[in-house]
Amino acid sequence: MTNSAPILFPSLLLLFILLPISTSEYTIGVNYGTVADNLPPPSQVAQFLKLKTTIDRIKLFDANPDILNAFSNTNISITVSALNSDILQLSKLPAAQSWIANYIVPFYPQTKINRIVVGNEIVAASDKNLNAHLLLAMKSLHTALQLVNITDIQVSTPHSLGILASSEPPSQGRFRRGFDRAIFSPMLKFLQETKSPFMINPYPYFGFLPKTLNYALFKPNLGVYDRRTKKTYTNMFDAMLDAVHSAMKRLGYGDVEIVVAETGWPSVGESNQPEVNLENAVTYNGNLVKHVNSGIGTPLMPKRKFETFVFSLFDENLKPGLTEERNFGLFRSDLSPVYDIGIMRDGRVSDERTLEL
Numbered sequence: 001m002t003n004s005a006p007i008l009f010p011s012l013l014l015l016f017i018l019l020p021i022s023t024s025e026y027t028i029g030v031n032y033g034t035v036a037d038n039l040p041p042p043s044q045v046a047q048f049l050k051l052k053t054t055i056d057r058i059k060l061f062d063a064n065p066d067i068l069n070a071f072s073n074t075n076i077s078i079t080v081s082a083l084n085s086d087i088l089q090l091s092k093l094p095a096a097q098s099w100i101a102n103y104i105v106p107f108y109p110q111t112k113i114n115r116i117v118v119g120n121e122i123v124a125a126s127d128k129n130l131n132a133h134l135l136l137a138m139k140s141l142h143t144a145l146q147l148v149n150i151t152d153i154q155v156s157t158p159h160s161l162g163i164l165a166s167s168e169p170p171s172q173g174r175f176r177r178g179f180d181r182a183i184f185s186p187m188l189k190f191l192q193e194t195k196s197p198f199m200i201n202p203y204p205y206f207g208f209l210p211k212t213l214n215y216a217l218f219k220p221n222l223g224v225y226d227r228r229t230k231k232t233y234t235n236m237f238d239a240m241l242d243a244v245h246s247a248m249k250r251l252g253y254g255d256v257e258i259v260v261a262e263t264g265w266p267s268v269g270e271s272n273q274p275e276v277n278l279e280n281a282v283t284y285n286g287n288l289v290k291h292v293n294s295g296i297g298t299p300l301m302p303k304r305k306f307e308t309f310v311f312s313l314f315d316e317n318l319k320p321g322l323t324e325e326r327n328f329g330l331f332r333s334d335l336s337p338v339y340d341i342g343i344m345r346d347g348r349v350s351d352e353r354t355l356e357l
């Protein structure tokens, strides 16, 4: 023992010096879904996120007043949602004014609400009536905000990638016929004029095949070459963003900002889903957070940053469907991490599953 001590000592010292440096901290947004009966009260969640994590923005699937209240003075930015079922009403200005009076004015600006999203994945669901009212609702809410002199809350709506007719190669991305000029041209014009982002929910998890698993997980792979642009894609996330960008650019709106409203990978699945496991969830979300914080951008949008919201903050035990649906969370209901992706403030969590990037 005594003989080895002088050798051991310097290496231990090195370890202590390196540890805080190797604990990278990234900022990220999370979707705060609440389809569960075991979640901590919003005030506890707000304090936890503020004090223990580097999460600096959340997205709600509703405009829950208890949550909006709990996040006052936390400096955490909040995207609130108007429900799909409210869209028809909200297309009329008086209803939009009441909605703003009920769900925004009482909380703003102590609660840092910075965006309202109208519905979720409406366009690709192809309900003609809702699609005809969606932009009207967005415009009414924007006008209602102006009427109460609120000028720093954006209005947008998140889309699934089902809005695209083609996405491969990324340079050939285009919106579905019938959606492009009728829905997306006027919507993108509104977003451009109001300096608001186009929002998408890209999920490589729902798009990979066994042979493209590494490509979906941002792991080393041969890449996918787009011969039209001579760009090589090393991950599916970039390819999805660039396909959307190509579709937007085709309509003349390549400069509108893109926000990733949802993306993620479940950590538990059914026994016949070998690609659903903790390791792949850590790999996808960890590499995602690193990638979107890097400032590298994508092959067609170099150096652009994409505000990104991981799905989801919590495992939600009341979600119907496959096991995976209840296991997209970064945290359990007792606030312990399911796994860490470099977003804990107090350095590394004592969990052997901590990600080594």
Ligand SMILES: *[C@@H]1O[C@H](CO)[C@@H](O)[C@H](O)[C@H]1NC(C)=O
Binding pocket: 056, 075
């Ligand atoms: C609030 O957050 C913003 C980033 O969203 C940051 O620039 C600012 O310094 C923060 N303010 C406080 C008081 O922490």
Ligand SMILES: *[C@@H]1O[C@H](CO)[C@@H](O)[C@H](O)[C@H]1NC(C)=O
Binding pocket: 147, 148, 149
């Ligand atoms: C909005 O601002 C204008 C100009 O400063 C002011 O006349 C008006 O009363 C304000 N409206 C509200 C609802 O605060």
